[in-house]
Amino acid sequence: MGKFNELPFPARIGVLLVIGAVIFAGAWYGPVPGLAAMRTANDTAAAKLKDKQAENAKLRPYEGQLRELNSQIDALQRQMERQREIVPDAKDADDFIRDMQSNALQAGVEIRSFTAKPVNAKQYYSEAPFEMEIDGPYFAVLNFFEKVGTMERIVNIDDLKMSGIGSKVAAPTKHKYDYAPGESVLVACTAKAFFSHGTGEAAASGPAARPGATPAKK
Numbered sequence: 001m002g003k004f005n006e007l008p009f010p011a012r013i014g015v016l017l018v019i020g021a022v023i024f025a026g027a028w029y030g031p032v033p034g035l036a037a038m039r040t041a042n043d044t045a046a047a048k049l050k051d052k053q054a055e056n057a058k059l060r061p062y063e064g065q066l067r068e069l070n071s072q073i074d075a076l077q078r079q080m081e082r083q084r085e086i087v088p089d090a091k092d093a094d095d096f097i098r099d100m101q102s103n104a105l106q107a108g109v110e111i112r113s114f115t116a117k118p119v120n121a122k123q124y125y126s127e128a129p130f131e132m133e134i135d136g137p138y139f140a141v142l143n144f145f146e147k148v149g150t151m152e153r154i155v156n157i158d159d160l161k162m163s164g165i166g167s168k169v170a171a172p173t174k175h176k177y178d179y180a181p182g183e184s185v186l187v188a189c190t191a192k193a194f195f196s197h198g199t200g201e202a203a204a205s206g207p208a209a210r211p212g213a214t215p216a217k218k
Contacts (some may be wrong), residue, residue, distance in 0.1 A: 091119070091126075091128045091193070091195050092193075092195070093116060093128070093130075096128075096130075096153070096155075096193050097114055097130075099151060099153070100114075100132075100148070100155075100191065103144055103147040103148055103151070104134070104144055106147060107136070107140050107141070107143040107144035107147055108136060108137065108140040108143070109134055109135065109136030109137075109140045109141050109143075109144045110134065110135050110136055110177075110183070111132060111133070111134050112133040112134065112135065112173070112175065112177055113131075113132065113133045113175065114130050114131070114132060115130065115131040115132075116128070116129075116130050117129040117130065117131060117190070124196070125194050125195065125196050126194070126195055126196075127192050127193075127194055128192065128193045128194070128195065129158075129190050129191070129192045130190065130191045130192075130193070131188070131189075131190055132187075132188070132189055132190070132191055133173040133174065133175065133186075133187070133188055134186070134187040134188075134189070135165065135173075135177065135179055135183050135185065135186045135187065136183050136184075136185065137182050137183060137184055137185070138184050138185050141162075141185055141187055145157060148191070153193060153194075154193075154194050155191055155192065155193055156191070156192040156194075157189050157190070157191055157192075158189065158190045158192060159188075159189055159190045160187065160188075160189040161187070161188045161189070162185055162186065162187050163185065163186050164184060164185055164186075165179055165183060165184055165185065165186055171186050172186060172187065172188035173186050173187075173188050174188070
């Protein structure tokens with residue numbers, strides 16, 4: 001011990017560090033149960049950390065694109081909502097009739113009857129036809145069909161027949177009504193609404209949407 005104390009101070013520090021390292025290494029890599037378990041846990045944690053770092057490195061190039069991807073998703077969602085307005089997921093007969101009546105009121109014409117006909121299923125969509133009887137001033141009727149053409153929902157007008165009120169030509173409508181003095185033309189046509197496949201028929205449960213419905217009379 002005397003010789004150790006005679007060593008220079010830096011040498012003594014070095015000897016102590018070497019002895020401590022040897023003792024630690026022997027305990028760490030030796031058969032001490034607690035330290036062996038700690039070593040195994042550290043090795044496992046180090047492996048997981050390495051895997052996570054590799055995963056983060058793969059995802060890092062996409063980090064800058066996240067905002068752009070979110071914007072694209074939002075745009076697609078808005079586009080889907082827009083598509084549902086144009087071609088809804090259901091027949092929505094009540095909403096369709098309300099929209100047509102609103103256009104008729106604004107144009108100044110009378111829709112006398114709606115009669116729903118059987119749905120015609122296509123490959124990607126279905127057609128919901130409604131027979132209509134309309135009367136009013138000639139230019140008001142034209143205005144009505146212009147409004148129908150600008151509706152959010154796609155509506156096609158087929159089999160349009162028109163004649164003057166009091167004309168000798170056979171009336172295109174099946175029923176007669178009490179016409180106002182300013183009304184000049186009668187119109188019979190089929191308005192076709194469209195909806196995508198899904199819950200279409202489930203929405204057509206109102207009286208106005210039943211095939212063969214009795215026309216409303218004034």
